[in-house]
Amino acid sequence: MRALRVGLTGSIGAGKSEALRAFAAAGAETLSADAVAHELSRRGGPVAKAAARALGPRALAEDGSLDRPGVAAAGFRDPAARRRHEDATHPLISKELERRLARSRRPVAVVDAPLLFVAGLRDRFDLTVCVSAPAAVRLARAARRDRAARADVARRDRAQWPQARKQSLSDVV
Numbered sequence: 218m219r220a221l222r223v224g225l226t227g228s229i230g231a232g233k234s235e236a237l238r239a240f241a242a243a244g245a246e247t248l249s250a251d252a253v254a255h256e257l258s259r260r261g262g263p264v265a266k267a268a269a270r271a272l273g274p275r276a277l278a279e280d281g282s283l284d285r286p287g288v289a290a291a292g293f294r295d296p297a298a299r300r301r302h303e304d305a306t307h308p309l310i311s312k313e314l315e316r317r318l319a320r321s322r323r324p325v326a327v328v329d330a331p332l333l334f335v336a337g338l339r340d341r342f343d344l345t346v347c348v349s350a351p352a353a354v355r356l357a358r359a360a361r362r363d364r365a366a367r368a369d370v371a372r373r374d375r376a377q378w379p380q381a382r383k384q385s386l387s388d389v390v
Contacts, residue, residue: 220326226333227348228380229373230359236348237329246326248317254310258283264306271305272298293376307336334386347387349380
């Protein structure tokens with residue numbers, strides 16, 4: 218029997234990680250697209266290699282892993298570079314998530330995928346859930362969590378789809 222697949226999304230600081238922990242405590246199989254991306258971004262990993270092909274060697278840190286802060290900064294400055302990076306790496310992350318979902322033996326599997334709609338993953342899930350919170354709360358949480366200036370967090374938030382758009386596309390908010 219295939220697990221009920223739930224795609225979990227939301228804006229920065231909305232509480233996706235906390236929601237994922239609650240699903241895990243309730244017995245669901247849980248996966249994080251960001252965690253999978255981090256694993257595949259290690260030295261010599263497929264995401265690191267794909268990013269270097271898409272963006273050039275500047276996408277890699279000295280150790281050969283993905284230079285996440287550098288790639289993120291470049292993506293916020295240059296939307297075309299962000300699209301090239303996403304086009305090169307999202308299919309690899311998606312494929313690995315699919316592989317892990319196929320191995321699940323639990324009746325429910327929940328994937329925390331902040332870019333669920335952007336990456337075109339909606340059709341891979343039976344149900345989509347958007348975690349939502351007021352902007353001031355979200356930005357304060359993310360600034361505290363990331364030890365970042367609130368202005369930096371707000372800039373990252375503006376670079377993503379608006380929360381209202383994610384809500385309108387989700388089955389449950």
